[in-house]
Amino acid sequence: MKVNGHLVTSPEPDTRLLDYLRDELGLTGSKEGCGMxxxxxxxxxxxxxxxxxxxxxxxxxxxxxxxTVEGIAEHPxxxxxxxxxxxxxxxxxxxxxxxxxxxxxxxxxEEADPDEDRMHAALEGNLCRCTGYGAITRALRSVRx
Amino acid sequence: xxxxxxxxxxxxxxxxPEGAAGRMVGRSVPSDQARAAVDGRLEYVTDxxxxxxxxxxxxxxxxxxxxxxxxxTTAARAMAGVRAVVLAADVPFNLLGPSEANGPVLAAxxxxxxxxxxxxxxxxxxxTARRAAEAIVVELEPLPVVADxxxxxxxxxxxxxxxxxxAGRISFASGDVETALEAADTVxxxxxxxxxxxxxxxxxxxxxxxxxxxxxxxxxxxxxxGLHTRQVARAMGVEVADVRMIAGPVxxxxxxxxxxxxxxxxxxxxxxxxKPVAMRMTREETMISGxxxxxxxxxxxxxIDADGKFIASDMTAVADTGPYLTSGPFVxxxxxxxxxxxxxxxxxxxxxxxxxxxxxxxxxFRGYGVPQVAFPLETAIDEAAERLGVDPVELxxxxxxxxxxxxxxxxxxxxxxxxxxETLQAAAGDEWWAxxxxxxxxxxxxxxxxxxxxxxxxxxxxxxxxxxxxxxxxIISLDGRIRIWAGPNHTGQAIDVAYRQxxxxxxxxxxxxxxxxxxxxxxVPESGATAASRSMYAGGAAVRAVCRQLLEAAGEHSLDDxxxxxxKLVADERAEFEATFHxxxxxxxxxxxxxxxxxxxxxxxxGASAQVVRLEVxxxxxxIRVLGVVCAVDCGTAINPGAVIGQAEGGVAQxxxxxxxxxxxxxxxxxxxxxxxxxxxxxxxxxxxxxxxLIAGDEPSGPMGAKGMAEVVIVPTAAxxxxxxxxxxxxxxxxxxxxxxxxxxxxAS
Numbered sequence: 088m089k090v091n092g093h094l095v096t097s098p099e100p101d102t103r104l105l106d107y108l109r110d111e112l113g114l115t116g117s118k119e120g121c122g123m124x125x126x127x128x129x130x131x132x133x134x135x136x137x138x139x140x141x142x143x144x145x146x147x148x149x150x151x152x153x154x155t156v157e158g159i160a161e162h163p164x165x166x167x168x169x170x171x172x173x174x175x176x177x178x179x180x181x182x183x184x185x186x187x188x189x190x191x192x193x194x195x196x197e198e199a200d201p202d203e204d205r206m207h208a209a210l211e212g213n214l215c216r217c218t219g220y221g222a223i224t225r226a227l228r229s230v231r232x
Numbered sequence: 233x234x235x236x237x238x239x240x241x242x243x244x245x246x247x248x249p250e251g252a253a254g255r256m257v258g259r260s261v262p263s264d265q266a267r268a269a270v271d272g273r274l275e276y277v278t279d280x281x282x283x284x285x286x287x288x289x290x291x292x293x294x295x296x297x298x299x300x301x302x303x304x305t306t307a308a309r310a311m312a313g314v315r316a317v318v319l320a321a322d323v324p325f326n327l328l329g330p331s332e333a334n335g336p337v338l339a340a341x342x343x344x345x346x347x348x349x350x351x352x353x354x355x356x357x358x359x360t361a362r363r364a365a366e367a368i369v370v371e372l373e374p375l376p377v378v379a380d381x382x383x384x385x386x387x388x389x390x391x392x393x394x395x396x397x398x399a400g401r402i403s404f405a406s407g408d409v410e411t412a413l414e415a416a417d418t419v420x421x422x423x424x425x426x427x428x429x430x431x432x433x434x435x436x437x438x439x440x441x442x443x444x445x446x447x448x449x450x451x452x453x454x455x456x457x458g459l460h461t462r463q464v465a466r467a468m469g470v471e472v473a474d475v476r477m478i479a480g481p482v483x484x485x486x487x488x489x490x491x492x493x494x495x496x497x498x499x500x501x502x503x504x505x506x507k508p509v510a511m512r513m514t515r516e517e518t519m520i521s522g523x524x525x526x527x528x529x530x531x532x533x534x535x536i537d538a539d540g541k542f543i544a545s546d547m548t549a550v551a552d553t554g555p556y557l558t559s560g561p562f563v564x565x566x567x568x569x570x571x572x573x574x575x576x577x578x579x580x581x582x583x584x585x586x587x588x589x590x591x592x593x594x595x596x597f598r599g600y601g602v603p604q605v606a607f608p609l610e611t612a613i614d615e616a617a618e619r620l621g622v623d624p625v626e627l628x629x630x631x632x633x634x635x636x637x638x639x640x641x642x643x644x645x646x647x648x649x650x651x652x653x654e655t656l657q658a659a660a661g662d663e664w665w666a667x668x669x670x671x672x673x674x675x676x677x678x679x680x681x682x683x684x685x686x687x688x689x690x691x692x693x694x695x696x697x698x699x700x701x702x703x704x705x706x707i708i709s710l711d712g713r714i715r716i717w718a719g720p721n722h723t724g725q726a727i728d729v730a731y732r733q734x735x736x737x738x739x740x741x742x743x744x745x746x747x748x749x750x751x752x753x754x755x756v757p758e759s760g761a762t763a764a765s766r767s768m769y770a771g772g773a774a775v776r777a778v779c780r781q782l783l784e785a786a787g788e789h790s791l792d793d794x795x796x797x798x799x800k801l802v803a804d805e806r807a808e809f810e811a812t813f814h815x816x817x818x819x820x821x822x823x824x825x826x827x828x829x830x831x832x833x834x835x836x837x838x839g840a841s842a843q844v845v846r847l848e849v850x851x852x853x854x855x856i857r858v859l860g861v862v863c864a865v866d867c868g869t870a871i872n873p874g875a876v877i878g879q880a881e882g883g884v885a886q887x888x889x890x891x892x893x894x895x896x897x898x899x900x901x902x903x904x905x906x907x908x909x910x911x912x913x914x915x916x917x918x919x920x921x922x923x924x925x926l927i928a929g930d931e932p933s934g935p936m937g938a939k940g941m942a943e944v945v946i947v948p949t950a951a952x953x954x955x956x957x958x959x960x961x962x963x964x965x966x967x968x969x970x971x972x973x974x975x976x977x978x979x980a981s
Contacts, residue, residue, distance in 0.1 A: 115279040116272020118483070120434040121515040125908035128434055156272035169270040173262050176874040179882065180724030181269030182434045182483025188270055211915040214908070216432050216484050217724045218878055219885030220916040 088149055090114070091158030100146025105129045107145050108155055116156040116185045120214070127213035130186035131155045132162075137193045139212075156185035164195045168230050175226035179217035186213045191227055200231045256733040256743050257936050260874025263726035265481055276481045277439040277451040278512050285440065286315050286354040288501045288511030289361035291368050292521060293339065293348040296379075296590035296901025297392075298372040300341055303350065308364040313356040316505040317364070320350075323500055324469035328493055328556075333393055333588070335556035337467050337496055343372065344392060344555030345590055346903055347521025352497060354505035358512075377901040381552035381587040382529065392555055392588045399553050400561030400586040402568045404832065406641055406823055407579030412544035416535030420616045422608040424532075425967040426950075428552075428896035429525035429597060429889075430905070432913050435483020437522070438512025441498035447474040448499050453482030455489040455596075455723055456761035457753045464499045475499070479751040485723035486886070487596035490763055491523045491558035519911065520903045523595030524896050526551040526563050526586075528604035534612045535578075540622055542631045543578035545640070547571045547605065551586045554593035559600070560586040565833045566691060567601035570947075572640035573609050574652040574689040574840060575631045580641040590901040596763060598883065599946045602690050603890060607968065610686040610951030615964060624685055624955070625660040629653065643822025644696075644834045649931035649939065651866040652840040656687050658925045659842035659864040668846065672959070679848040679857070684955025687842040688947035692940040693766045695833025696817035702770035703757035704731075704778040706809045708801055712794035714739070714746045714782075718775050719759015720767035721751040725879060725942060727767045730871045731775045734935050738779035739791055748775075757810060765839055765940025768871060770815055772935035777811035785809070816933050837931055839944040840866035843884065845952040849960040854972030854979075856957065858888060858918070863945060864925040869937035873926060879942040880924045887949025889914045892969050 088095050090112060098107045108114045108131070117140055120126035124139040131140045132154035159165040168191055171177075178184050187210065194201055194209035201209065206227055215223065268274035305317045320326050320340035328334045339348045351368050355361035376390045383389055384397040391397055413419055439452030448468070454460045457477035465472040477495060494513070502509040513522075528551050535544035549567060553560030568582040617624035633640065635648040659665065668683035675681040694700035704718040718731045728748045736743040749755055759771060785806050789797050801807040818836045821829060844862035849855070863880045870876045893912045897904040905911035930937035950968055958964045963978045 109279075114272070115275065118276075118435070120436070120483075121908050123515070123907055123909060126434055126515075156270075160271065169267075172270050173266040176260060176262050176266075176726075176878050178263055178266035178269045179726070179878055180433070180435070180482065180484040181263070181265055181274055182276065184269045185272050188272075207915075207917045211917045214432070214434060214913060214915065216434055216486070216886070216913065217882045219881035219883070219914075219922060220919050221881040221922055222874075222878055224916070 089152045091154055092161065097149060098145045100144060102145045103141060104143040104145050104148060105140040108140060114155050114157050118182055118185055127186040127190065128183050130189045130213065132189060132193055135193065137190045156188050159188050159192050162192045164230060165192055168192055168195065171226040171230045175222045175229065177218060177222035177226045183213055183215045187215065187223060195230060256736040257869065257871050258873065261729050261733060261872050264729055274481055276435060276483055277453055278435055280440045280451050280510065282440060282442060282508040285508040285510055286356060286505050287358040287361050288509045289353050289358065289365045290349045290497065291351040291365040292517065293343040293346055293350055295343060295372065295374065296346050297375040297377045298343045299375060300339060300343060301373055302371040304369040305351065308353060308367040311360065311364045311367060313360040314353060314364045315507065316354040316501065318352040318501055318504045322504060323467055325467050328463060328496065331557065333399065333557040337493065337500060345593060346901060349497065352501040354501050354509050378589045379591060379900050381550050381589055384587040384589045385550065385585060397588040398585060399557055399588050400564050401584065402564050403583045404568060404641060405581035406643060409544050409546045409579050409581040412579045413533055413535045413546065416543055417538045418536040418616060418619060420534045420612040422532045422612045423966060424530050424608045426528050426604045426607055427968060428527045428592060428594060429894050430519055430896050430911055431486040431488035431597060433484030433486055433488050436513045436515055436518045437492050437494040439494065439498055440508060440510045441502035442508035443503050448502065449476045449478065450495045450498055451478045452495045452498055453485065453489050453723065454479035454495060455485050455721065455763055457721060457751060458758045460495040461753050464496050467496050468499055468503065477753045479721050480723065482723055485762065486598045487763065488522055489723065490761060491595035515908060516906050519906050523558060524592050525597035526553060526560065526594040526601060526604065530605060530608045532608040532612055534616065536616055540620060540627055540630050542575055545572050545577045545580040547582050549584040549605065551584065552589050552591055552594060553586045554591050555588055556593045558593065558595040560594065563601035565695065567605045569641065569691060569834055570602040570689060571605045571609065573606065574633045574687060575640050576633055577640035582641060591898050592896065592903060598886065599690065599943050600764065602688065602947050603950060606688045606947045607951050610948060611954050611964060614684065614955040614958065625656060628656055628687055638822055639834060642824050642832060642834045644818040644824060645820040645822065647837045647931060647933065649868060649929060650838055650840065651927050651929040652687065652689060655840045655864045655866040655927045656842040658927055659685060659844050659862050662844055662862040662923060664846050664860055664862055665844045678851040680851055680960040681848050682956040682960025683844065683846045684952045684959055685842065685844050686948035686951035686955060688944055689838040689840045690765060690944035690947055691835030692769050692837040692839055693815040693835065694764050695835050697829030698833055700760060700815040701812050702759040702774040703810060703812045704774040705757050706778040706782055708782065708794065708798045708807050710795060710798050710802060712798055716746060716748045716775060716778065717756040718748060718750055718771050719756055720762040720771040723762055726872065726875050727771060730768055730875065731771060733871050734772045734775050735779050738776050739783065741791055745794065765943045768938050769837065769934050769940045770813055772871065772938055773813040774811055776935045777813055778809050781809040781811055837933060837939050839939055839941040841944045841948055843948045843952045845956045847953065847956045847960065849957060849975065851961065854975035856892060856970065858920050860920045861922045862925065863922055864927055865941050865945060866927045866929055867941035868929045868931035868934050868939040870926045871936065871938050876926060876941060877924045880945045881922045883942060883945030884922050884949055885914050885919045887946040888919060890968060891950035891953040895969050
């Protein structure tokens with residue numbers, strides 16, 4: 088398994104990916120908000136596709152490339168996206184932000200100019216209770232332009 | 233520093249407030265924590281790890297009401313890796329507040345709701361702690377479950393406490409309401425129910441506690457760190473000064489972290505374990521045992537004369553606070569005061585009661601009892617407008633309270649800073665309201681179109697007679713830096729940034745020479761809660777006051793050369809300042825006996841919000857699609873407009889959830905909605921474009937004209953949605969959330 092470009096030692100196969108990232112690798116940027124795949128705060132990229140790391144066991148991704156929020160700055164558009172979220176005041180408490188950053192990076196990598204529907208589809212798995220999503224939407228629009 | 237002078241306010245339709253010509257005030261400045269949050273580097277209290285740390289778990293009650301006969305921890309203690317097991321008898325003073333009804337830290341003799349903590353376990357890892365907690369054997373004798381608030385108040389109900397089930401009551405009349413209602417040309421009656429609402433801060437309660445030399449440091453989210461230090465000190469039998477709360481970074485609050493017992497649970501377990509302990513609640517634990525918005529059953533009769541004047545309002549309410557007293561009686565105070573909205577009333581009466589039940593404990597939630605009374609009042613006004621054939625904006629304008637006038641229930645004189653009329657007019661001026669008839673006419677297929685409007689006010693601060701105050705401390709150090717420790721804490725609103733904006737403009741200094749720290753009780757003087765829409769208003773005013781002390785001490789010396797000024801002030805032993813801002817009480821208390829001011833706690837200052845909702849209803853399925861919301865906000869000077877807009881949009885989104893999908897349910901005391909799989913909150917797909925309009929205003933008692941606004945924005949949303957539904961399909965919802973099933977059934981009848 089590679090995490091943010093680094094080869095890592097194989098963890099126990101029945102460890103939740105989220106726990107492995109947070110407790111073994113110290114990558115605490117991915118957050119647990121529900122543990123049931125409902126809130127999206129633990130979203131990471133698995134071979135480029137966003138997934139809830141609370142629903143994945145490390146044995147399922149033993150040969151995968153994982154990118155967490157800590158590695159997103161290396162992702163195409165990552166820094167621009169992060170900058171846009173800051174400037175548009177899309178970070179309030181910031182707890183859902185890691186998942187938003189990862190989901191949005193995956194979307195923008197796939198589609199440089201997503202329409203509203205695509206944006207909704209890409210982010211509807213990321214719950215934010217602070218912003219009402221307005222600033223997040225404005226941030227994403229500013230990046231795609 | 234995050235300040236970016238080129239940054240423009242992002243949302244459309246923003247009006248820059250007048251009098252915001254300062255260098256920092258009026259500019260949109262991101263949160264200081266934003267950069268670390270987008271990089272994943274920001275360490276929340278629930279991310280914190282200490283060497284040698286143990287992990288905690290809570291054994292929680294699975295039944296709503298029972299007598300505890302025996303708790304056997306033998307098996308749990310024998311498990312490998314278990315370091316401590318704590319029961320009620322191990323807690324020095326086993327109460328979360330001064331009275332029995334505040335609830336125990338750990339249940340000792342009686343279980344009163346599902347989720348009551350019975351035991352704490354510390355172990356080498358979380359899995360072991362949770363397995364050990366489940367290995368504890370509990371023998372119970374079931375007791376009758378009190379599951380209905382109205383029934384709980386009847387004389388033959390099972391009493392949860394020796395004094396009965398009434399946890400609080402507010403009853404007040406400004407005159408003879410019955411006679412006035414008889415004389416009214418039109419009387420609108422509403423009988424409504426608004427449900428319990430779950431906060432769903434994405435970060436569940438948790439943190440770390442460590443004891444060193446008889447003192448405890450607790451990293452745990454809190455909206456009221458000072459209150460939590462007192463709660464911990466009481467339970468542990470130590471001095472308040474021996475408890476340090478570091479209340480962030482934390483992932484959201486919305487009222488949930490006012491009443492959260494987690495700091496006390498952490499302190500108790502870490503003491504018993506003799507090691508640092510981390511503990512975090514799962515989402516299910518949070519949903520079962522965390523506080524909710526109070527469910528309310530409310531009846532209203534609104535009497536209107538031939539000229540469309542409101543001549544009488546009579547509201548009765550029953551709120552379900554669950555078994556424990558946290559905010560219930562205080563929630564009722566704001567309900568009573570806001571039961572007449574921002575309107576003149578010929579006479580008014582409010583009679584509200586809070587009941588104890590074995591349902592989920594209810595506490596503080598953004599809006600604090602006001603959405604529950606605004607829903608019946610505003611929907612009654614909308615119904616009246618329809619019945620009288622008067623435009624709903626016009627009907628409100630005829631009755632609106634202006635700044636400096638007397639409150640509709642208590643008759644106290646309110647601030648001259650209220651801009652409710654301007655706020656309503658601004659919302660109604662938006663094309664979504666102005667063009668609603670033409671837009672409605674273009675509806676197609678089964679999707680019927682409707683537009684609704686509603687207005688609300690919410691008091692700023694704890695209210696008169698409560699001794700509400702905030703404080704700030706300032707030090708100028710020899711390196712020329714200014715440090716300010718200020719109250720109400722940041723739980724997501726970037727309040728520390730706004731304090732710095734106020735300080736920068738008060739001192740005439742660049743913001744990057746000023747550091748602001750919030751949320752640490754060892755550094756920040758007691759400033760009360762991040763609640764009651766008071767942070768910007770009270771905390772900002774304290775910051776401004778402490779900055780003025782520095783200016784006064786500096787005298788003719790310039791602040792351009794801070795190191796020189798600092799050297800002089802240090803030599804004079806005058807380099808440290810502390811200021812207190814006492815929130816002003818009403819000076820004319822109207823009908824309230826001044827001796828009883830705190831009983832009713834009327835406000836001098838109110839924020840207002842008027843909202844327009846446009847939506848479509850599918851006639852065949854009852855589905856509702858919200859297509860846009862206009863949110864006009866009377867916030868005085870917007871210190872950080874982008875942050876204000878963020879609060880407005882977030883509040884409206886929570887209001888839409890309350891209106892359309894959020895419904896915390898129990899069945900005979902058993903929580904049904906235990907996870908985000910069956911308790912739904914709005915996703916990005918559910919929240920339409922929100923047009924936020926910041927209304928030019930100036931609150932005379934606030935810092936640079938600012939006042940609080942982050943609660944009032946959730947208040948009118950549900951009523952505006954209901955009005956839009958009525959406009960679309962002719963059904964007036966009388967309970968929330970407005971679901972497709974309910975709409976179809978209402979249309980069928």
